[in-house]
C-alpha cells in the first residue's frame with residue numbers, strides 16, 4: 348500500500364467544517380477554542396486529527412490538548428474579557444486590541460530572547476540569536492509557521508503577528524558573514540517556526556550558500572522541526588518530498604553532520620506507519636535524528652509516557668536528547684509541573700531505560716543565564732536542597748559546576764528558587 352496524504356490545515360476559520368471535529372466537541376469546547384484561539388495561535392491538520400487524536404478520549408486526550416485550545420489555557424479574567432469582546436460583536440481591529448492586551452500579559456518574550464540578538468557591523472541581526480559560543484540560531488523569514496501549532500509554544504508571538512516580537516531573516520549572506528567572523532561557532536541551527544514548513548526550494552536557498560562557502564570551523568548543521576510529529580508526509584508524499592531528501596543528502600555529502608532536532612511530545616506520535624517511514628527516509632540520507640520536548644501536565648507528565656517514548660525512539664534509530672520544563676510564557680500556568688515532579692518523572696523513566704537511551708538529559712530549564720539541569724535533591728547541613736548544573740551557559744565557564752538551591756516543592760522555574768546559604772547564585776555575582 349502506498350502511503351500518501353494531502354495536507355489540510357484546520358484553523359479558527361474552518362475547523363467547524365470538519366465533521367469529525369464538530370461531532371466530537373461540546374458547545375463549551377467549541378466556544379473555548381473560539382475564545383482562546385483569538386489570543387494564542389490555533390492550527391491543526393488532517394494527520395493530527397485523523398491519525399493521532401483519540402476521539403474517544405475527549406477532552407483528556409494528550410494530542411487533543413497539544414493542538415486544540417482549552418478554556419483554562421487563559422486565566423479566568425482574560426478568558427472572560429475575550430468572551431465578552433466576542434459577544435459584543437466588536438470589529439476585527441477592536442478584537443485584535445483586546446487580544447494584544449492579553450498577549451502582552453503572557454510574557455511574550457521569555458528569558459531575554461531579545462538579548463541574544465547579536466550586533467554585527469553596527470546592525471542588530473534580527474533573525475539570528477547567538478547565546479552559546481558554539482551554536483548560532485538562524486530564523487529564516489519564510490518559515491514562521493508550523494504544520495500545526497502546539498498550545499504551549501514559547502515562540503507563539505511569532506505566529507500571531509506581533510511584529511516587534513518576530514525574529515526572522517531573509518538572506519543567508521549576513522549569516523555567512525557572521526559565521527566568517529565568529530570562528531568559535533561549530534553549529535548552525537535552523538529554527539522558526541518550523542523550517543520544514545518551507546518548500547525544498549526555499550530551504551535550498553538558505554542551505555546551498557552555506558555549503559558553497561569555505562567555513563572550516565562549521566561542523567554541524569541542525570534543523571529544528573516538529574514535522575515528524577505533525578506532518579510526516581513532508582518526507583513521503585508532498586510534491587517536493589524527494590527534493591527535500593536530496594537536499595539533506597547534499598548537506599551530508601558536503602561533509603557536514605546534519606542533525607535533525609525532532610520535537611516529539613508523546614509516544615503516540617511515534618506509532619503511525621507514516622512516522623516510521625519518514626524516520627527511515629531521513630536516516631537513509633545520512634542525517635541523525637535527536638529528540639526533545641517539554642514535560643507538561645495534560646500531555647506527558649508520567650514516567651511511563653517518557654519511558655515508552657524514549658524506548659520507541661531508540662528502536663526507530665533516534666537519539667533522545669533533552670527533556671525541558673515549559674517556559675514562563677503563554678499558557679505556562681496550565682502546563683507547568685513542579686521542578687520536583689519533573690525530576691521524579693525523569694528519574695523514574697531514565698532508570699528503566701537501556702543505556703542506549705540514556706543519552707537524554709533533563710529536566711532542563713532554558714532560562715536567561717543558560718540551560719539548567721535539575722539533578723535532584725540532596726541534604727546539605729540538614730537542609731534539603733536542589734542540586735543543579737548548567738548544561739549550556741551564556742558564560743561557558745559556568746557549565747558543569749554543581750550549585751544548590753533551597754528545596755521548594757512548589758517551584759516551577761528558576762525565579763522560584765533561592766540560593767542555598769548565599770544571597771545570590773554564583774552566576775549572578
Ligand SMILES: *Cc1c(COP(=O)(O)O)cnc(C)c1O
Pocket residue numbers: 463476478479482483484713718738739
Ligand atoms: C538550546 C539552545 C541551543 C543549543 O544547545 P545545545 O545544548 O548545543 O543543543 C542554542 N542556542 C539557544 C539559544 C538554545 O536555547
Ligand code: SF4
Pocket residue numbers: 492493495496497499500501502503539540541572573610
Ligand atoms: S512545533 Fe515548535 S515552534 Fe511550532 S508550535 Fe510547536 S513548539 Fe511552537
